[in-house]
Amino acid sequence: MMKATVYVTIKQGVLDPQGVAVQGALHSMGFEEVSSLRIGKYMELQLDTNDRAEAEQRVKAMCEKLLANTVVEDYRYELEG
């Protein structure tokens, strides 16, 4: 059993409308010190495998094929266990 943590973030230079909206909401609530806010996804996967090298390769394939849209998003992942 291994645990993978995947972070998917919007690429630098790509507009993040959700982040802009949340930043605007924070400003209107008095949190004016927030000068930039970007929102991404965070995923925790439990994998039925003990082969670290294979898990690494499989998680990379999941990211490329489904979890991230590599045209506008970056991803990174960590493996534990």
Place this chain on the structure above:
Amino acid sequence: MMKATVYVTIKQGVLDPQGVAVQGALHSMGFEEVSSLRIGKYMELQLDTNDRAEAEQRVKAMCEKLLANTVVEDYRYELEG
């Protein structure tokens, strides 16, 4: 200038329909080793402040008031800079 990273995750025991859907999609693509998948949010904030203690307090307030729904979500954050 400080950077805050906020992680918002769905509480243990609360159903994560988005995670279930993505897990199903991964299974149908042949990634059958994924035994559980939970999706959360990941936010990067730039803060116009150099006071670490104040930033800590302010980020906590942002999480409680807007960034996380504490009824069904947990949050944690890290401060840098």
